[in-house]
Amino acid sequence: MKKVFASMAVVAAAALPAAPAHANTLAAGGRSAVYGGGPFYSGGQSVMNTLRASGFTTVVLWAIHVHADTGDLYLNDQLVVSNGQYVGNADWPAQLRTLKQAPTSVNRIEVSVGSAGPDDWGAIASLISQGGTGTSSILYRNFQALRSATGADAINDDDEQHYDLNSTTSFARMVISQGYTFTLVPYTNMGFWRSVKSNLGASVDRVYLQDYAGGTGNDPGAWASSLGMPVDPGLWSKHGSGCATGDSPTDVGNKMRAWKASAGIPGGFMWLYDDIQACAGQYPASAYAAAINNATGGGSTPPPVPAGQNVALNRPATGSASCNSAESPAKAVNGSLSGGTTDKWCSLAATKTLTVDLGSSRSLNGFVVRHAGAGGESATWDTRDYDIQVSTDNATWKTVVQARANTADVAVHNAATSGRYVRLNVITAEQGGNSAARIYEFEAYAS
Structure with missing residues (x-):
């Protein structure tokens, strides 16, 4: 391999900090x-x-x-x-x-x-x-x-x-x-x-x-x-x-x-x-x-979804401006991945959020986010950094999941919490930078 001589200034290490938060799987299947x-x-x-x-x-x-x-x-x-x-x-x-x-x-x-x-x-x-x-x-x-x-x-x-x-x-x-x-x-x-x-x-x-x-x-x-x-x-x-x-x-x-x-x-x-x-x-x-x-x-094998049923399925969803009319927030809660590359919510807005109204306050066990790779698109478009938040009134929000450096096509987050509204707040939309958010499904599980 090509020889490169690098500068070697010695850096002393502090106590071991925690690695960034992840979904339940770090490496995919290969x-x-x-x-x-x-x-x-x-x-x-x-x-x-x-x-x-x-x-x-x-x-x-x-x-x-x-x-x-x-x-x-x-x-x-x-x-x-x-x-x-x-x-x-x-x-x-x-x-x-x-x-x-x-x-x-x-x-x-x-x-x-x-x-x-x-x-x-x-x-x-x-x-x-x-x-x-x-x-x-x-x-x-x-x-x-x-x-x-x-x-x-x-x-x-x-x-x-x-x-x-x-x-x-x-x-x-x-x-x-x-x-x-x-x-x-x-x-x-x-x-x-x-x-x-x-x-x-x-x-x-x-x-x-x-x-x-x-x-x-x-x-x-x-x-x-x-x-x-x-x-x-x-x-x-x-x-x-x-x-x-x-x-x-x-x-x-x-x-x-x-x-x-x-x-x-x-x-x-x-x-x-x-x-x-x-x-x-x-x-x-x-x-x-x-x-x-x-x-x-062949892609990652995701861990089991949280206990219960997906109470976000087909619930009213709103979000920041869509990439086009075919990629609306409703696509992220329709329970489908098989409708092609438009079967998702996509947004290029400066601030990217997706909010789902569960209809009433629910005791939740966790969340699943199905990113670009889950829908057959490039894994480089999987959402890199995001928060999941809950609210009782759609005004005051509590962060219950912080995902950083995610690389999974399907990210599973176990989190015991409660609320009527759940929100996905996208911080870095792609692996290479903050461009288009692509969410095929945003699921919330309750017993």
């Missing part, structure tokens, strides 16, 4: 990985919380570089392990541990070794030649210390120039003995990667196929056939001046769905969080994760 460089080390707890709330299921720390003479390990340009000891930012290991703390979508951390720049796999081969891979070797001790510090589940092999089968196999068997699994990150040289997979067998549990830059045009089906296992293809997010280059979340979703149909891909990945962070105002991390999760998992 699996999704994101590579990140400098921000994953220097961004502090705020970046960890963004990742926990993003919907990405795997975080890949990119990239570890190996000093050929000493075996020292650098994360980009920061020394993190030397002589069998972690010597990096003292706060970083604790910050990484929060990635898997609920509520979170992250269930796996990988450490990527190599890039298109320094010849790290050549350095590994040299160190193996000098000192082997036994428990007293510098490679063994340093990668053991790296695992203790990062909690990494896998070593992510991003060899783009050395391609030596014997040293790669020896190194992989060493880290597997330490508790890592091993993942491959090819973009070319299919025969080499096929041999690595053959040597290591089931210890290779994922293959991340680069489908951008030098890997543009790679066929996941052909690689899967050659390696004997399905692959997770990757794309490059929007980046560059004006965020004009690369793939949008919509592009990612479309490509992943096509690969799911043609090659049965189980997941996908995004390169690179550094760029996603720079373009987050238009294309947030959660939109990319949702695009991959929905495409590779």
Whole structure:
């Protein structure tokens, strides 16, 4: 992968704050990985919380570089392990541990070794030649210390120039003995990667196929056939001046769905969080994760709806100005998702609210909001941030649900409350910004 040296000012972490509020499911049905460089080390707890709330299921720390003479390990340009000891930012290991703390979508951390720049796999081969891979070797001790510090589940092999089968196999068997699994990150040289997979067998549990830059045009089906296992293809997010280059979340979703149909891909990945962070105002991390999760998992499986019946069904509904006359507030309470893309309430108003009169005060158990993806539209149009409020008089309102960084097509909110009027207050209408609100159903449940 392309080598980027990032500025690494160390940021001390405060006590762990809660991740943003979510619906009951964070990640949808598929699996999704994101590579990140400098921000994953220097961004502090705020970046960890963004990742926990993003919907990405795997975080890949990119990239570890190996000093050929000493075996020292650098994360980009920061020394993190030397002589069998972690010597990096003292706060970083604790910050990484929060990635898997609920509520979170992250269930796996990988450490990527190599890039298109320094010849790290050549350095590994040299160190193996000098000192082997036994428990007293510098490679063994340093990668053991790296695992203790990062909690990494896998070593992510991003060899783009050395391609030596014997040293790669020896190194992989060493880290597997330490508790890592091993993942491959090819973009070319299919025969080499096929041999690595053959040597290591089931210890290779994922293959991340680069489908951008030098890997543009790679066929996941052909690689899967050659390696004997399905692959997770990757794309490059929007980046560059004006965020004009690369793939949008919509592009990612479309490509992943096509690969799911043609090659049965189980997941996908995004390169690179550094760029996603720079373009987050238009294309947030959660939109990319949702695009991959929905495409590779066939959409999210929502939790059970709250107890009781939907008392908002076919009740009088009012709302801010509709996008057009066919997308009125009544469409959000008609109990239907099958009427096409106009079977929803849509609004482009500056302030977007949808209010339902239940007819009398009801004791409520919770709410369900069916967003754009539930009606067959792009998951990037799912409502990102919103509140649900109740009132007895349609004048004074109480907020009972605060949903932030939502990526679910169907969001279920259990909330014991009461009121005659229920209101959906849309704060950020889409994953990429505050544009059109698209609500296919707004449901309120009472026993």
